[in-house]
Amino acid sequence: MTNKIQPVLPQITIPPSIGTPENVTTTIVDTSARPQDRTTLRKEIRKCNVILLVYADHYSYERVALFWMPYFRSLGVNVPVVLCANKSDLVGQGSTSQVVEEEMLPVMAEFREIDSCIRTSAREHRNVNEVFFLCQKAVTHPIAPLFDYKEGHLKPACVDALKRIFYLCDKNQDGYLDNQEMRDFQSRCFDKPLTDDDLDNIKLSLSKALRGADLSKGIDLRSFLQLNKMYAEKGRHETIWIILRKYHHTDSLSLEENFLHPKFEVPEFCSAELSPAGYRFFVDLFLLFDKDNDGGLNDEELEALFAPTPGLPPSWSDSAFPSSTVRNEGGYITLQGWLAQWSMTTFLEPKTTLEYLAYLGFEPPNPKDPITSALKVTKPRKRRRRPGRVERNVFHCYILGASGAGKSSLLDAFLNRTFDGLYHPTIKPRRAVNSVELPGGKQVYLIFEELGELEPAILENQAKLDACDLLCYAYDSSDPDSFSHIVDIRKKHPQLDELPSVYTALKADRDKTMQRSELQPDQYTSSLNMSSPLHVSVTWNSISELFVALAEAAANPSTAFPKSDDDMIDRTSLYLTLGATACAAIAAVMIWRRSTNAM
Template sequence: MATVRICICGDESVGKSSLLTSLVKDTFVTAKIQSVLPPITLPPTLGTPENVTTTIVDTSALPQDRDSLRKELRKCNVILLVYSDHYSYERVALFWMPHFRSLGVNVPVVLCCNKSDLSPAMSTAKVIEDEMLPVMAEFKEIDSCIRTSAREHHNINEVFFLCQKAVTHPIAPIYDAKEGALKPAAVAALKRVFYLCDKDQDGVLNDKEVHEFQMKCFEKPLSDDDLANIKRSIRRPQETADGTIEVEKLRDGIDVDGFIQLNKMFAEKGRHETIWIILRKFHYSDSLSLKDNFLHPKFDVPAYASAELSPAGYRFFVDLFLLHDKDNDGGLNDSELAALFAPTPGLPSSWIENSFPNCTVRNEAGYITLQGWLAQWSMTTFSEPKTTLEYLAYLGFESSDTKPTTTSALKLTKPRKRRTKPGARVERTVFLCYVLGAPGSGKSSLLNAFLARPFNPTYHPTIQPQTAVNAVELSEGGKQCYLILSELGELEPAILDNPAKLDACDLLCYVYDSSDPDSFTHILDTRAKYPALAALPAVYAALKADRDRAVQRTELQPDVYCEGLRMSKPLHVSVNWKSIAEFFVHLAECATFPAQAFPKASEEEEKAALQGTAVYLGVGATVAVAAAFAWVWKRNLLSAGSNGAGGT
């Protein structure tokens, strides 16, 4: 917030203008002042919280000035309501607070008892207890209360600081004074803060973690005595076996309940700005939600490019997995996964749609492995980079850059070109492959084999799209990439008709049941129905090769059809063969080097390409020779001119 606008209200002669002049002049003004002062703006250099500019507006309570009062009330961020005697005090509950409500003004109110010098015998504690607390209990809009004296310059700076703080550090969103407890949203936010600060995830903030938390939030160290006092203040009584009550012994650290209790104490003592400093350091907004620009930073993916995890992103997710694998069994069980996603809204919706963790690598117990975990995030980043950025924010990714952004965990690939020269490589490590084929051709079994799942002979038709993602090691150089196999189910027509979906695809895998004579027809019909598929690299595969081979009821057999396209013949594979792993490597290599999955050029095309290259090289050489000749001629000319000038 750039500006805090304070509106001073109250009956006539309660000292509204005197409070304002006492603030500006830093002393009480004895001379007569005008009844309503003009607005005053205080620059942020005067020590205002959150470094904001403050505008203070004086108002009149006279009936003829009600229209002006109404306008000012609707423009303000906080109301300073002043009273000074019994009559003006009664008017707080009978007129002023109901009047604010009738105008629909929903801003915090600071209640001020002015002219305390006129009743010195009355203690501030008694005034608060007898006058202010009953009104505060009746009207929740009242944020705080204070007793002042303009004549004695008592609490003048403090009352306006309270007004500023009511806006910049509001108590209402975080603390329920009636219940005497932090509000659920504040508790949830503070639990996430605790989770992120508990670096070793042992459920306790040890001394080192507390000191790191202190430096991150307040940028000043915490002394050992202060830390001991904090621990002592949050000790809780415990009932022993014999029924006696003992104070809990000091622990080695602060657990989550103690952390919440500590912040509750801050709120009870009026130090709620401390809670706000903590929450804002962890990117919370005034509504106790993470700031949108932190959850969704600007990150645009150009056409034909894609997003991938950077080394920093992979390192973060590896560390996160290892930190939560408490039993060191190489997989995240349900409780470990729940603990990991505790500071987030839960699993991403796309994960649920893809039946996570069935869509990636699991161990024998059915729990996601580190390989599957990284593959899952690689797929999410490829298809939904904004989801990855959002969860990086929730999970506490910290950039090494000066700016607190999550985008350094991602990187952009170069825009892809479909028809590349032989041997040209696509500089990406995550590839999407659509698996197309007739129902019952073995697409689902192929996806299961990709994830090393046992073969299930029972046929289940695929309704919703299914996805499998896994790491594949390429033959050349042992480089690893991630391959996403997608079976489209009943959404196949809609997806193949969608240009954006086809642009995202790196490779098509046409499969047919080599034992079913009617299976290959589906591929021919699909290619005829969707001509745009011809622009994508493709691999043909005859599945169920462990069964007797059937002659396809098509005009051209698959081998002849592929030869007519000048493409490689279908690969005969079976999910029951160990060599099926080599097929997935082949798919990954075709995505990496797409030229080998496009129709081969004819002899005439190759000859024309060579001739074109020769002509290009010849023209280039001629231009180079001409440029060199011109440069030498010009140099000789300049040299001759220089010699002639010297002779003269």
């Protein structure tokens, strides 16, 4: 009597508790190679995550390259394949290494989708569990994105990811992972300590692989990449994946979307600012990369700092960074300018700041806190005319005025630049950001923006106006036609009256001239019940007083609005009268209660 084996076995499910490398459930689906079952085979292949391709003799081995692998490709599937040489108990000659070298490696070299290979024997239960473990690992820890077996090296995307991880682990940025940094790396990735013996063995293996490399200072980038290459060569690619995933890399080796772009909403009329933890991170980053201690980040230091990122944020490049903020005499961004630049970025595009915090390795002081703890959201500023200070540290100011009024020179003076007498018309909007110290010692950041030829379009855009805290109306006190431009702007755009504003007369070092306007500037501001224009010159040391006045107006917006005559009425006597009336009413109630109780 012969045993009949059914052509297709029932589906088998292996729960996570049975030796799976991760918390996954594995479903094994048997298929038939018969032509009449080809439709079912196609459906199952298109649904699967990994293919276990089994052969047992020379004929079935030949069909691997001649039929099966081309067939998988014709179906357009992109899943790993595990190659299995079964019935190894029937092969009486040839060692395992010979079989791998003569049979399997040539096929693997031809078909890159083959993830791994193994010899098994179902009769002797040899490597049966292992073959399904390889299938699981091919899905949960694929080798294809990491290592190129044909070329024998890590793939470029994997190298880039590991370079980022090395950068983040090299806390002192000396180019080496010292013993403590290696222990911290081991603890973070594998949740277990790295013993001295383990570290010595790692260094010994690296020294042999790199022909006596000097590891006395620690493990450099070349050695770190070699260590991971050794893991891949030995089939320990799950170790590389554990490292990559601990540092938020996906299966495609990009960073996780929710890590780069966490949910962070800024309600209407609110704004985003760096929190104390965010400021501390950027201060430490600046000090760490200012290798020559000259108080500025030169091109090489900036390049090293932004190494794990795609480069400078696009908005920085568009604003000709670092000319948008404070630089030292060598033209390099200072710590003051560095913090100002990030304050502006956070205010204008907080999601960009969060993205770069992720790239640069920000870690919240409390490990349980999200990366968004580096930012904070300010209170709404809907009621601009209400007396009182605005609880914010970053303010956005548009400077408006006629061409040639001196707006660009004012921005240069704001950044402590020397005066340039040549006239350069501003075409596209230009921003400058710097810190301003208010009376009392509080420091805030002021974003000064000149609108250029886009001024009309921006002033018509309500969203742009809602993002603005203050208007600075500037005119050339030596040009008789300069002030009329401001009058025309306010007539054409009455919505500007919803924003606080400050008037300033530039080029006060020149002879003052009468303005060709229905009202002179002082009369005009007086008619609005506002302060007279501040007369300043970028050549005067007192120019900083203007920036303090602007910041103060932004922090106390109710002081910088046009006021009607009703708004100017002194309500002190009214408040005193109301107070006296209220006191009299309270006294009357108390007397009435006492008389009632006496009865």
